[in-house]
Amino acid sequence: xxxxLPAIALHALLVVGALLTLAPLLxxxxxxxxxxxxxxxxxPPLLPSRPxxxxxxxxxxxxxxxxxxxxxxxxxxxxxxxxxxxNSMAGYAFAKLRFRGRDAIFRVLVAAMVIPAQxxxxxxxxxxxxLGLVNTPWGVMIPGLAxxxxxxxxxQFALSIPDELLDAxxxxxxxxxxxxxxxxxxxxxxxxxxxxxxxxLSAWNDFMWPLIVLSDDRRYTxxxxxxxxxGEHVQDTELMMAGSxxxxxxxxxxxxxxxxxxxxxxxxxxxxx
Amino acid sequence: MSALTxxxxxxxxxxxxxxxxxxxIAVFFFVPVIAGLVMSFTDYDVYAIGAPDTIRFMGLRNxxxxxxxxxxxxxxxxxxxFVVVGGPLSVLASLSAALLVNAKIARWKGLFRTIYFxxxxxxxxxxxxxxxxxxxxxxGLVNEGLTLLHLKPIxxxxxxxxxxxxxxxxxxWKNFGYNMLIFIAGLQGIPEELYEAAELDGAGAGARFxxxxxxxxxxxxxxxxxxxxxxxxxxFAEPYVMTQGGPLRSTVSVxxxxxxQGFRWWRMGYASAIAFVLFVIMLIATxxxxxxxxxxxxx
Numbered sequence: 382x383x384x385x386l387p388a389i390a391l392h393a394l395l396v397v398g399a400l401l402t403l404a405p406l407l408x409x410x411x412x413x414x415x416x417x418x419x420x421x422x423x424x425p426p427l428l429p430s431r432p433x434x435x436x437x438x439x440x441x442x443x444x445x446x447x448x449x450x451x452x453x454x455x456x457x458x459x460x461x462x463x464x465x466x467x468n469s470m471a472g473y474a475f476a477k478l479r480f481r482g483r484d485a486i487f488r489v490l491v492a493a494m495v496i497p498a499q500x501x502x503x504x505x506x507x508x509x510x511x512l513g514l515v516n517t518p519w520g521v522m523i524p525g526l527a528x529x530x531x532x533x534x535x536x537q538f539a540l541s542i543p544d545e546l547l548d549a550x551x552x553x554x555x556x557x558x559x560x561x562x563x564x565x566x567x568x569x570x571x572x573x574x575x576x577x578x579x580x581x582l583s584a585w586n587d588f589m590w591p592l593i594v595l596s597d598d599r600r601y602t603x604x605x606x607x608x609x610x611x612g613e614h615v616q617d618t619e620l621m622m623a624g625s626x627x628x629x630x631x632x633x634x635x636x637x638x639x640x641x642x643x644x645x646x647x648x649x650x651x652x653x654x
Numbered sequence: 655m656s657a658l659t660x661x662x663x664x665x666x667x668x669x670x671x672x673x674x675x676x677x678x679i680a681v682f683f684f685v686p687v688i689a690g691l692v693m694s695f696t697d698y699d700v701y702a703i704g705a706p707d708t709i710r711f712m713g714l715r716n717x718x719x720x721x722x723x724x725x726x727x728x729x730x731x732x733x734x735x736f737v738v739v740g741g742p743l744s745v746l747a748s749l750s751a752a753l754l755v756n757a758k759i760a761r762w763k764g765l766f767r768t769i770y771f772x773x774x775x776x777x778x779x780x781x782x783x784x785x786x787x788x789x790x791x792x793x794g795l796v797n798e799g800l801t802l803l804h805l806k807p808i809x810x811x812x813x814x815x816x817x818x819x820x821x822x823x824x825x826x827w828k829n830f831g832y833n834m835l836i837f838i839a840g841l842q843g844i845p846e847e848l849y850e851a852a853e854l855d856g857a858g859a860g861a862r863f864x865x866x867x868x869x870x871x872x873x874x875x876x877x878x879x880x881x882x883x884x885x886x887x888x889x890f891a892e893p894y895v896m897t898q899g900g901p902l903r904s905t906v907s908v909x910x911x912x913x914x915q916g917f918r919w920w921r922m923g924y925a926s927a928i929a930f931v932l933f934v935i936m937l938i939a940t941x942x943x944x945x946x947x948x949x950x951x952x953x
Contacts, residue, residue, distance in 0.1 A: 388759045391757055391759060391760055395766050398770065402769055402770055402831075403769060405773075405788055406776070408784070409780075466674075471671060471672050471674075474667075474668045479668070480664065480665045480668040483668075486676075496933065497887075497888055497929075499909055501686030502686070502912075503925055504690050506916075523682050524682055526678050527679050558670075561671065586776075586777045588779050604778070604780070604891075607777075607783060618793075622784070624783075625781070628777045628779070632777060633775060636772070640768065644835060647832065647835050647836070
């Protein structure tokens with residue numbers, strides 16, 4: 382009995398913490414199924430009196446959020462694919478190929494990680510405008526096409542590739558690109574999966590840059606559309622909650638599926654970063 | 655001979671592999687950063703966008719104006735509030751969660767860890783909207799909870815005294831899971847022998863925590879502290895979505911001020927100066943924190 386008490390207290394705390402953590406998300410889901418107006422009654426209800434899908438229909442018909450969803454998918458996939466290819470080539474080169482200036486260039490890149498993105502935002506916007514890419518998915522994707530953090534993580538991982546493996550392929554007469562494609566990429570698979578997860582989550586959730594680049598609501602990504610909708614529909618609690626569910630659900634699924642590799646990446650970034 | 659050609663071939667291949675990344679990063683990161691610095695010394699504004707020949711070099715005038723602007727100091731105060739109050743709270747929440755999940759007698763560790771981490775991956779804009787409703791003075795569940803505890807309901811988003819705490823609440827909820835993971839890894843890295851030795855010396859649970867756990871976590875604290883602070887200095891989406899900077903501008907952050915100046919009023923030279931002032935403040939704050947925590951680590 383004496384030993385059981387601390388265990389009970391500990392698990393009580395864990396459960397209370399878990400409930401507090403999940404409560405906002407559970408309420409979001411519950412409110413999205415409430416009939417119009419129910420969320421704004423007193424005392425605040427926890428469950429829908431008469432569950433309805435009308436707000437989800439509303440999102441896809443009247444508010445045309447299917448297009449917004451597609452915009453988010455395009456931008457997210459574009460950033461993820463580009464950054465994986467570009468960063469893995471560079472990360473591998475920094476880790477395993479010998480060339481003049483390697484360490485100096487790498488040091489400059491790593492040092493640049495302390496510079497916050499905002500200091501370049503105004504000129505970057507003018508560049509995007511000059512290229513005619515304002516209000517396009519390309520404009521949104523541009524800052525994410527390559528990234529120092531990704532290069533850094535992939536380099537750390539690639540350092541463990543044995544040189545013998547690469548030399549053996551060279552002796553067999555394989556070109557350097559072939560070696561990268563058939564020998565290096567398969568070895569890098571775990572870190573690439575991790576970086577893909579990172580990239581999907583951050584690109585999908587990104588707000589400030591898409592807000593700056595996109596001005597036409599047909600081009601909005603989900604976070605930008607949501608922030609703009611809440612301006613005109615702030616009274617439509619249930620509708621806004623349906624929109625929030627639609628925005629959060631995809632990243633939540635990606636996280637739950639990719640959890641192990643994602644967590645490993647967080648820890649890698651903290652130990653070596 | 656053959657070694658030389660291999661080396662050359664590797665050099666050429668290396669530059670081929672690096673070119674896409676270096677070009678993209680140079681063009682879309684380094685060039686804008688340098689251009690931003692140059693821009694911060696000019697009067698680049700809405701007219702300059704149409705007629706770039708009207709741009710004038712202003713020296714340090716933008717910086718003088720930023721430092722003389724009460725709006726800037728107000729935004730900086732709000733941002734520092736978020737850093738100084740929100741930072742420790744967030745680290746405390748992360749450490750508590752890590753200690754609970756990592757406790758020897760805890761069961762279902764993986765499940766609790768996943769639950770606590772979930773808010774981290776959610777979309778800030780979406781959860782900021784959720785919190786807007788949760789913090790509603792009459793229909794919000796948070797005030798409902800306060801009433802159950804016999805506390806007075808709070809006008810979270812309407813009262814300038816409570817608007818920053820509301821944003822801190824959102825940020826702590828959203829982010830504590832991230833640092834929790836890092837603390838768990840730190841805790842698992844502490845050798846069991848240290849605890850056993852302390853126990854032999856007669857140290858109770860509290861003494862073991864103070865004399866073994868906390869010192870062993872010092873590097874984790876430093877990393878978590880610096881990264882959390884850097885993120886918090888750049889707070890933007892939380893106030894933008896939850897309060898639009900209000901009520902009475904009580905939640906305008908420095909980055910939000912920069913956004914308004916740069917992209918609403920198109921005063922891009924001025925906005926760039928704000929961004930660089932923030933950058934310098936972040937650097938100084940990081941150095942101070944490394945100094946303080948680095949000294950704390952030495953006995």
